[in-house]
Amino acid sequence: MAAGPAGRQGDTRARRKERIMTDTQILDVAIVGYGPVGQSLSILLARRGYRVAAFDRWPSLYPLPRAVFHDHEIRRVFHAMGLGADVAAISQPSAKYQWFNADWKTLVEIDWSAESISDGPVGYLFNQPMLEGLLDGKARSLPTVEINQGWEATALVQHADHCEVQLRHGTMQDGQWTPDGATRTVRARFVIGADGANSFVRKSAGIAQDDLGFEEDWLVIDVKPNPGVKLDVPDIGQWCNPARPTTMVPGGPGYRRWEFMRLPHETIDDLQKPEKVWELLSPWVNPDNATLVRYAVYKFRSLLAQQWRKGRVLLAGDAAHLMPPFMGQGMCSGIRDAWNLAWRLDLLLRGIATEDLLETYTAERLPQVRAVIDASIAMGQVVCIADREAAARRDEAFLSGQVPPLPPFPGLTGGVICTDLGTTGIAGQLSVHGQVEDDAGIARFDDRIANGFHVIALDADPGQYIDAESAALLTRLGTSTIGVTTDPSKVKAGRVLRDVSGRYARFFAEHGASVIVVRPDYYVYGGVSDPAQLPALLAKLEQELSLSPEAAQRKAA
Template sequence: MSDEIFDVVQIGYGPVGQALAAMLGQRGHNVAVFERHSSLYALPRAGHFDHEIMRIFQSVGCAEQIEEDVFPATKYQWRNGKGETLITFDWDQVGVSGWMSDYLMFQPYLENALHHAVQQYPTVSVNHGWEAVEITTHADHVSLELRQYMVDAQGRQQATGETKTVKGRYLVGADGANSFVRQHLNLPWTDLGFNESWVVLDLKQKGPVHYEFDNGQICDPKRPLCLFQLGKSHRRFEYMVMPGEDRETLLRPEHAWETIRPWMAPDDADLIRQIIYTFKSGLASQWSKDRVFLVGDAAHLMPPFLGQGMCSGVRDAKNLAWKLDLVLKDKADAALLETYQQERSPHVKEIIDLAVQVGKISCMVDPEAAEARDQAFRDGAVPPPPPFPILRDGLIDHSAEAHSVTGELGPQGQVRHLGKEGRCDDVLGLGWQLISNFDVDELLSDGSRELLQLLETRVIRPIPVVDEPNVADAVVDIDGTYFRYFSANNVSAILVRPDFYVFGGVQDKADIDALILRLRDGFSKRND
């Protein structure tokens, strides 16, 4: 066993694990990743991500490569068995994160881009073909025992007999729904009640294919079905396993082609996967133990009807990464890590509950219940979906003066600075951001300055294009994103965390110092 102690040892290298490894490597941490599969997984699972996740991909330098194949979705419709539109989700807009609202993707291409990003960071090592078998926690580190596997000529994994033990100051389980880490540490799990089996078909198009109804759900009680693009060259169909159906029959290619005959035929595409998935919902009630943390499907599961499973895992990774960074660099006490579950668990629980609710609407197979549902939509009796969840706990402004933008995603606009033009994170850098429409410098106390310096905060004062000739070293708000944000939210300054969530904001510039000192107090309370 080597005496080297990595900053982080990570189990699992799907997109959530890749994102976490890239973020930690970007900050210079020594990370050892172990993945039981012998290579990147060649088939898709997730098919959607949103503007927030694209900004996270941007932050690790792979957004441009991902853009090459993703399809920016403009709308997502729900129709009934008669072809009537029940509801339309308008996605044809730029999100607050500075990217299009929603994207459809072919996951292997996404993983290739993330893997390429990870490879840019020399402090990250990725080890395929190693399976975790034992975790031992110590006062100042975690030991992980692993067993090596190789793929034989028949494509089966065979143990080589080689083992190794590695150490890390922290260990992260990004090892999926059947998480070894969660089970080995006996971390409790709550089943949230959704359990429905669907056939999933993935197809590679032989040429361009377009339909009037391209992306959405068909809520037909005879057989609920959904279809959507997987990037620019693949498609997916999913349809419910109906009561009494024979699974062997459902997995025959001829059954698949018959089911999707209104849209595709073998001349249009190759069927690259046909499988039955059981969609479930669940949540770990404990996301960490000692120096070990769970992220992604290891911590939560949801049915796919909102396309937020992978997204939620990437949010976990971003949240945990910036906190581990501060702790590993001794800029914050380890107690900061307690806010990880405190923030992420209620956020993802709201999304799971909504996905389950939506799934139940889609999965109605009783004709009378489905007709009542349809009539409710026709009558306008179905309330609109709730706003997307925000952070409500953890390291945010909890004072009586807290602004309404607290816990929401902060904005990213197009800016120009010192001859460089682009999205703000690319032009000015990542990390904490203090964004204001006034000069904050003369209003800050020594305590606030020290904290902003410790956190390597970017102090940003975007100005309108018309004022550019009059301000040296200006940060120019090219597309007016920040002006519109300040005006729409009646706010004059916001303090944005490295995961792009707003710690807090102020309307009156005289309150900016007090806001920053409340952040300092938030750190201090966790150090006591």
């Protein structure tokens, strides 16, 4: 039954009271921007019990598709949010990513359908409005999150122990966001700018950007083919045709996307006429067999913030980096930012670490994102050739095998990783994930073992290698210690799990490790081949986590 006027007024009073409480208290974290990155960080922090408020200028979620791809690592993050099955229901495994020349000869083939280190295909395709709906629903289900849509940040001031964010409220009037006179000021220990390419937070903090030189206009078109329509189109492809470089990709189950590069003689207005849109789509679809969902010209750029932290202000997502879409890593990189920040803020807000731990955020994320942007630019430079002679030279180089394959996806090269002890090549790599078995049956490792720091040993219980000092550290961090084995005789209830597929055994063997330490974001801190080195590895971890004075005093006691 719908609430009557008295009920609605009571509801409004309750929300106003809650807002007043938020504005008079100091929040743990205020997040400016409520796209997938802000939503993800809200969930990751609130699941740990922190008081979070998210603010976004727009009164509702953006209803049109944008990102369409996430990789296996981000699927693990969604699972950690408690959304694994829900995201699986609105996405589809990727196929091979193929690049063709004008004559449809294959120049490059990247197998995104192959098995990944995360126990599943390399990538997945999805519809962003559906994904944002899931993330929003999850965030709103958590009691320590306050979602504030229609609020634009207008001022940001840092103090010794908190930040103040001034905001004004607005509504949509004739398609334009219009202030309605309501204002508020919130205080938080930390402010995260996840507010996009034109980030207010980045500009307010005085953080400069580097332009890495890529800039092209592309028309992006999303369509929904009619039921039963079968399209004669590569599943995921780049048509490197100098007459019109074109991208073709699923837009999630039931949707398709095309992207067309603007040619030098065309204007943006030329491309945004409905008749031009259908003309470009005509080799594959037409108004009789598909519905046009949306179309818009986007400027693909490559920008990178010079620093991602300034005092109590941090950047994430497009506020920190923009990249061409040819690797499908824009949203993925933003969610990696949130995932990386979440465990750092958790240690800090729990009083275990000092703010010095935040200094390594930029040191870890910026080089990895820079490598991804550089690879995206290189791919874009292959695709975005509108000169026939240059395209012919490109084709000859690829078809003759003169072009080396793409490098592997970058790991971490700095920050909280151990590169000078043990099997150093494993440090900074994404850790393996697979199915394990215990008395309760077969399940994902991350369903059996709670998220956090992990010490994982091959064919043994790592507890036997841990001294008293290391044990104290692991207790403070809430670390799980567990063994994995393919040998049934070495399985121990609750201590050594069966490695069902042998993934863990292969990963350890590849890197020559017997024990590894894995961070909460699934990156390997370090590994050792000799278990006797584990206490030394953990001692280095303790140094690099910037323990708070209180934590150090507890250790001394």
